[in-house]
Amino acid sequence: MAIFDPLLDRNPDFAATNAHVGLTPVPRHQVFLLSCIDSRVDPAILLNLDLGDALVLRNAGGRVTNEAIQEIAFIGAVTEMMAGDGTPATFEVVVVHHTGCGTGLLADDDFRSAFAAKTGADADELLASAVLDPRATVRTDVEKLRDSPLLPTHAVVSGHVYDVDTGLIETIETSVGSVE
Numbered sequence: 001m002a003i004f005d006p007l008l009d010r011n012p013d014f015a016a017t018n019a020h021v022g023l024t025p026v027p028r029h030q031v032f033l034l035s036c037i038d039s040r041v042d043p044a045i046l047l048n049l050d051l052g053d054a055l056v057l058r059n060a061g062g063r064v065t066n067e068a069i070q071e072i073a074f075i076g077a078v079t080e081m082m083a084g085d086g087t088p089a090t091f092e093v094v095v096v097h098h099t100g101c102g103t104g105l106l107a108d109d110d111f112r113s114a115f116a117a118k119t120g121a122d123a124d125e126l127l128a129s130a131v132l133d134p135r136a137t138v139r140t141d142v143e144k145l146r147d148s149p150l151l152p153t154h155a156v157v158s159g160h161v162y163d164v165d166t167g168l169i170e171t172i173e174t175s176v177g178s179v180e
């Protein structure tokens with residue numbers, strides 16, 4: 001029996017709800033969420049999303065990596081193509097970091113150097129990818145994305161922190177600037 005089997009067994013119940021029927025690849029909300037892979041921070045659950053509500057990309061920490069920027073650029077290109085000669089609808093890239101993030105392990109010197117040796121990753125880049133202070137890292141990432149030449153011109157960016165203890169999301173950067 002595969003480890004996945006107990007979860008797979010739940011799928012027919014989902015299919016029976018018909019929640020998937022009639023959806024298109026275009027989400028209801030012009031929102032592209034970027035968040036951590038941590039099982040406690042699934043944005044679909046935190047935000048009560050329905051199937052088809054929003055685009056979601058997750059990586060360790062919810063970091064604005066070059067790969068994440070490529071994905072955002074891809075969505076920008078797709079929405080431009082779909083708009084034809086018209087103006088594509090503005091979409092918001094919502095970056096969410098969280099408290100208690102497991103990427104904090106990368107700040108541990110022994111763990112980081114062993115992982116760097118095993119994977120060939122740059123130790124300094126690994127350290128920079130650790131989310132120790134989510135308010136600080138989300139600001140850094142919002143700035144990085146806004147500064148990227150690959151950010152679609154019809155995209156805006158906001159930054160938020162999810163608190164795993166309270167269940168609440170705090171906005172750190174709105175799509176037009178800092179809240180503080």
Ligand SMILES: [Zn+2]
Nearest residue numbers: 036038101102
């Ligand atoms: Zn995390």
